[in-house]
Amino acid sequence: MPQASIPCATYRLQFNKEFKFSSARLIIGYLHDLGISHLYASSYFAAREGSMHGYDVVNQNAFNREIGSEEEYREMVAELMLHGMGQILDIVPNHMCIESEENIWWMDVLESGQSSPYARFFDIDWIPVKKELTSKVLLPFLADQYGKVLEKGDLHLVFRKGAFWITYFQLHMPVEPKSSVRILEHRLDALRQRMAADDPALMELLSIITSLQHLPLPTEQDADRREERSREKEVIKKRLGQLYEENAIVAVFIRDNLEIFNGTRGDSHSFDLLDGLLRDQVYRLSYWRVATEEINYRRFFDINGLAAIRMEDEAVFKETHKLLLRLIRENLITGVRIDHVDGLYDPLSYLNNLQKEVIREAYSAVSVGAAAEGGTQGPEEAGPVGKPLYLLCEKILLKGEHLPEEWPVHGTTGYDFLGQVNGIFVDTENAKAFDRIYNRFIGRVADFADVVYVSKKLVMEVALSGEVNMLANRLNALSEQNRQTRDFTLNSLARAISEMIAFFPVYRTYVNSWTIREKDSLYIETAINKARRKNPAISVSIFDFLRSVLLLKWPEDAPEGMRADWLNFSMRFQQLTGPVMAKGMEDTSYYLYNRLISLNEVGGMPGRFGSPLEVFHGQNMERFKSFPHSLVATATHDTKRGEDARLRINVLSEVPDAWHAALVRWTRFNKRKFKLVDNQRVPDHNEEYLLYQTLIGVWPTGSLNQEGLADLRARIREYLTKAVREAKVNSSWVSPDVAYEEALLAFADAILEDLPDNQFLKDFLAFQQMIARCGMYGSLSQTLLKMTSPGVPDFYQGTELWDFSLVDPDNRNAVDYRIRCKALVELKSREAEIGPVQLLNELLENWKDGRIKLYLIFRCLNFRRHNRKLFDQGAYLPLEVRGSRARHICAFSRQLNGSGIIAVASRFFTPFLMQDKIAPLGEQAWADTRLMLPYAKSYRNVLTGELLHATQGEGGARLALGQLFSTIPVALLEAV
Structure with a gap:
């Protein structure tokens, strides 16, 4: 019976006509040396001609010719096998492209x-x-x-x-x-x-x-x-x-x-x-x-060219999975990522069916072998099987939501971890200060929950009203089945549905039988109650009827056909709440509510200003308990901005006064660059606020020549066009306001002109460079936490060096692997020549080239590879830190059978760099701060090779942070 191939670390590659199977084959050796165990591939089944992402599939049973032939595919897989690596494939079971004759x-x-x-x-x-x-x-x-x-x-x-x-x-x-x-x-x-x-x-x-x-x-x-x-x-x-x-x-x-x-x-x-x-x-x-x-x-969602397929139909399932199951059977694929699992009619049934097919394929192979030897083998003799295929689902979890434990998957694709780890680099103590700054700047009080509500209503009116109307007509047909409800009008039912979806607290529920999970009932009740309070003009009885249908509380004498109709409505209702949430929150609210845009990420809740360390530790322990092999990611093809850009913007949360002062100066400097379109100031204050944060996040390291500045301006122009259309206030994809957009882009061009009288650019660069240095240290800490927390660390293509990208298509640009391959070879050579301590000193001195991040990943992942069991099964224990700068540290241990590691990451660097004017290194920076340990032991710092000895004192064993962070303000300790 097959056992799931659990990755040690994954690396996401975006396949397209510019990056093919043959391209991937050339970098597999590099990825192996870096410490990657599994290639994590975007969909490469036949897609619409010219597709750059592969989600517009036209044939699930053929390879994309633009990416390569099956022979070239097998050559890539052979290279993976040569290095002992596996492969996870992203598949698209929910929809197909219908704008191609090849479908x-x-x-x-x-x-x-x-x-x-x-x-x-x-x-x-x-x-x-x-x-x-x-x-x-x-x-x-x-x-x-x-x-x-x-x-x-x-x-x-x-x-x-x-x-x-x-x-x-x-x-x-x-x-x-x-x-x-x-x-x-x-x-x-x-x-x-x-x-x-x-x-x-x-x-x-x-x-x-x-x-x-x-x-x-x-x-x-x-x-x-x-x-x-x-x-x-x-x-x-x-x-x-x-x-x-x-x-x-x-x-x-x-x-x-x-x-x-x-x-x-x-x-x-x-x-x-x-x-x-x-x-x-x-x-x-x-x-x-x-x-x-x-x-x-x-x-x-609202993409006309992508039609949903009925994966709940057995014939559809079998026909669309022929090639996938063959690749799994031949061990060419060792894991699968399910795209948009929430779009499926019944996710649990689909996931069960997929695992069952893998089991069936395995038994068939065993039976053939047994028959050849004169014996038999069947499921009964093989015993119970859990999750034979490493299976991940793209599932966005919101506050307090957990992946259904009954799903036969190993976890999510890591959006949840992204928000969790990002939250601890936001200074929660300054939430009210940022509210004041943002509200004063934009001239109104902004509440994220209200923004989401309004945005979801807008999406249902301008993009998905057809789907709402279809549900309303189905509900109207149900109301006609009973004399107690037949007088409900179609319009009132449609309004009730729309209001309830606007208040729905999660992407969807998972009703799939005649019983309902307790949490799903709570979500439905919460949305119904909020919608009812918001709409006193709609009869309470209509909301009661909608609640009864969704909770399957039909009349006692309801015939079987009526019960089936109610269940079908409930399940179709679930398929709509997800797209409305995605379009309303991710693709609208995240461009409208700009208090701190580093929080505006898929799976995040921008209304919550960061999160305490104890919450982060609790989430890590929950993941270890429930889905220890879930991906933990900090960047994906769906993120709104690069992982290192995000950490830069987080730094602003530490310095509200300096940020506010900078905003006042910059607005004054740029006063003459504003435009008027129909007597409206362009950009509006909210867009201006967004632009300044964006520039802080994405500004390239090092000095920019004219060509580099032109490239940056082009990226910002593309981003602003997308941002203003997604926000749907001054322009939109449906009705672009060309005059407004041109004025907005002209403003961006003007403030980025490298001219002697551009006061803004000079002032901005001085501010941004200090923020960028603080962000660099935060990025190193985030990277360490990803590689040591429970779960499987995932790396998005190219992010082993600094990642200051913006939302797609910016984050899907080609990656220069020649630079990365050469850098890793040189780092290994230099390490052998001068040792890790001196190398780290050199890398920190030249941090702008990003090699410090690459080296950190290389050291940690290779250590993780040689200690797989510890990271897969080691218990998670938060560690206490004492001293004047205790809040600047996140530390925990992983323990298994007497062996263990300790991860220590620093955060909040402005007191060091902007106030004390010192690097966060050594005793001068860390003073009396100390890490409390369960035992007085000796430890080897995996990153530096140094041997450290814990001392016994009041309160137990400890390590001084000044000693621990003498070279770099992150540490991975191995007990020796």
Whole structure:
């Protein structure tokens, strides 16, 4: 029976046409030397052409050709195996890209509608509220209203390989075969006059038309008739294609008809034929804005080009996992990361099914071997199996929320740890001071909870109202089943749903049977109560009814069908709360509430100003108890800013007075650079506040030449455009305000001009450079804590050197591995030459090149590799620190069978560097501060190689921090 391959440390790689299997193979040796045990790969199954992230999958059972062939893939895996490394693959079970002709399942649905064998694969409502869409699927891909696009001539009818297609720039949609009779019969009399009545080509064309007329309808549900349609339409295509190739007269006839159907721009009536043909299709093309209210297929969030698939259907599950299970069976993949697990109808069932398939594959292999030897082997003989596949899920946990313990997974992808560790580098004592600074600067009182509520309501109005309407209609149908509730109006039910979702405290609940978890009940009750208090005009009985449905408290005499309907509504409700939270909080509120933007990260709660050390320790102990092999991450492809940029911004929390003074100066310096658009100041105060923090976080180390400054300006321009559109106040993705955006970008360009009279830039650089040095020390501490806390440390590509990136696409830029490979080789050589202490002194002196971080990772991960059991199973114990600077230390031990390690990380460096003007090193900095130890032992500092001896004193054994931090203000101690 397979045992899960638990990583020691993972390294995330983003595969795309610029970084292929062959590219990854070249750096595997470097990653192994660094201390990485598992490659953590972005999705590399066939995706839309040109995809830079791989989440727009078009075929789960093929490799992405742009990334490499299977042979090149196997060469990469062989290199991994040569170094004893494994591989975790990111898969996308929730949705597929439907804007590519390569998605043959979707193409078949567009061609055959409900009669397609793949109609059940996609979550389509074939009987929607809008009657005109009955038995059709809305395709909201047009850049303008349908009539304008049609008469502009942007929709083209083409003929290819025996079939007719509608094209719209790069979008290709098949013509429903039966409707193509319109094309073939047009001017048919004229063709008959040109050809003899017994001409074989004419007779074949007429036979094809007859066959098309007798095709079963695309609404056909009888299994035999559906199979007949599926078979016969392909036969007809071959016949028509062959006829077109072999008979010039028929070919000219078809081409001329195509030209006629495609109309003449300027002649409105010339498009009537094409319009009539389009009305006969299984799909209805529409302006993309129509999707907001009338979409009738479930999407990934509000992205029209990504349609959800029904993974709860056994046939869909089996068909979409063929390649994945083969790769697992062949041991080419040793772990799986599930993207957007909250989008699934029933996450628990899906995860169970995946683990069961891995077990089944393993038993099949064992059975084959046993049969060859004349024996048998089955599940009963093998005994119970837990989690045979290392399985992670992308799950965002909010305050007080825990991953369901019944899930057969090893943990999350680490967003939770990111927020937890970041919180201890924010000075919680200055929360009120920052509230005053922020509120005064923007001219209003900002409350994060209120911002989230308003943002979620906005998202449901402008992006996801179609999904809300669909739920409301389902709830209305449920209310009609009982005379006590049938008078509830559709509008009041829709408002109740919207208000409840706006107050929902987590991404989703996990109702999946006739019983409900206690925590899920609490979340539902909390949201209902808040929504009811906020909306006294909505009848309490409506909220009571909604609560009853979601909690499955149906009438005692409810028939089985009614109970199934209630359960289905509850589960579909869960699939909507997550997207609303993601779009409302992550993609709106995080760009609106800018008190301290380092807290605005996926999984974080910006309304909470950091977290105490005891909370961090408690979360580590909880992870060790429940999911000890969960990833612990500090940067991902989804983070809003780089991990080291975040630590710089955190430093501001330590110096509210200096920050406020800087804001006053900078606003005064930049007063003449502000613009007016429609009598509105650009940027507004909130955007200005965001910009200054952003610059503090991302400013490159070292001096900038003109080229470097130009590159920074370009990055800031791209970021500000995204930020102002995500905030949806002065511009948006739906309705970009070009004039406003241009004024905003002009302001950013102006304050970053390297001119003698630019007072802001000179003042800013002096302030930023001191903040950056403090942030550097914080980054080292964060990196150490990630590598020593319970869980598996995960490194996002390129972050082994300083990471000052911004949100994607900035954080998905190509990584220069030549620099990193060369640096590691030189560090190892230099260490052997002069020893770790002197090397660390050199690296700290030249900290701006980032090699100090690389060396820290190298030392810790290789130590971790040689002490796997201790880090996997070692108990977690917070350690006490005493003395005048005790609050500046986070320390804990990991203990197992008499062996152990101690991790010590420092924080809050402004008292050292900005007040005392000294580095946080030695006795002068740390004075009487001491680390209290459970035993008086000798310890070896893994980072420096130094031997330290604990002393016995009042209160127990201790180590002086001045001695411990004589070289670098982080330490990893091994008891000797």
